[in-house]
Amino acid sequence: MEDLHFADYLVFAGAGMFVLGYLIINQVILRIMLLVGTLLYIWYYGVVDDTPLWSAIWASTATGTANILGLLNLFYSRSALAIPHGFQDIYERFDNLPPGDFAKLMRASERVHRPDGHRLVTEGAQVATLYYILEGNAQITKGLNSFEIAEDTFVGEIGYLTGNPASATAELAQDSVLLEWDVAKLRKRARRDPRFKLALEALISLDLAEKVTRSVRAHPQEPPVL
Incomplete structure (x- = not known):
């Protein structure tokens, strides 16, 4: 544990957001927690090495974008605009x-x-x-x-x-x-x-x-x- 660095804490925090998100039934809160976890992973991929892990960053960005679109659709379906x-x-x-x-x-x-x-x-x-x-x-x-x-x-x-x-x-x-x-x-x-x-x-x-x-x-x- 003495060898833990900032990047390690980022990946632990990101994993924690995913675990907590999967335990929550509410779709909005679940998606928000997964989005936070994704952002933490992107941060981790950017600082874990001297050169950012671009392939992992772009893959996480794609999943995060899909999550945002799903979240916006949830908000839309619950608003008067959907009528x-x-x-x-x-x-x-x-x-x-x-x-x-x-x-x-x-x-x-x-x-x-x-x-x-x-x-x-x-x-x-x-x-x-x-x-x-x-x-x-x-x-x-x-x-x-x-x-x-x-x-x-x-x-x-x-x-x-x-x-x-x-x-x-x-x-x-x-x-x-x-x-x-x-x-x-x-x-x-x-x-x-x-x-x-x-x-x-x-x-x-x-x-x-x-x-x-x-x-x-x-x-x-x-x-x-x-």
């Missing part, structure tokens, strides 16, 4: 999602106006489109029972999750504004992007919980599941 312009007015309805996840979900959707009486799902038929009512309401019918659901509600979410046919019919009760997702494309996207899948399923879970709460308060009978 698509056409959906900024509705983000407050989905503010339980980070802006980046919200942006992915909205880019896969289509915002449309549909007329009164437009059928969303049909009892016994496969659900081809997942809907979210932004403005308006829908009439839900199963057999002789019917009730209305208001805006800020998914329609067709159980069919999307399970692949089963709809157990009720849903039609718009007035001219409405909807978000629509093609179910086949949505499932394909969810298979490719686990984070996208988690974001969508989190929204659907909250929607289902709210529906159950409203049903218990207003309807003693079990409501139809779409």
Whole structure:
């Protein structure tokens, strides 16, 4: 230990930053610690010998640059800048999602106006489109029972999750504004992007919980599941 020099302390400190970084779950802190470790390694490569170790310096610079780009992408995905312009007015309805996840979900959707009486799902038929009512309401019918659901509600979410046919019919009760997702494309996207899948399923879970709460308060009978 008596023979340790300044360069040795640099490499120990750099290794320490990497070890601590790998023990941290938070992606931002992890990347910052790895960046500090990389800078310490570059410093070490510059002073360990009479001639700087340029190949190691350039290699570490490349990995550090990639880390910086990833860090900037993390900051961007968590900022309001990630929200698509056409959906900024509705983000407050989905503010339980980070802006980046919200942006992915909205880019896969289509915002449309549909007329009164437009059928969303049909009892016994496969659900081809997942809907979210932004403005308006829908009439839900199963057999002789019917009730209305208001805006800020998914329609067709159980069919999307399970692949089963709809157990009720849903039609718009007035001219409405909807978000629509093609179910086949949505499932394909969810298979490719686990984070996208988690974001969508989190929204659907909250929607289902709210529906159950409203049903218990207003309807003693079990409501139809779409």
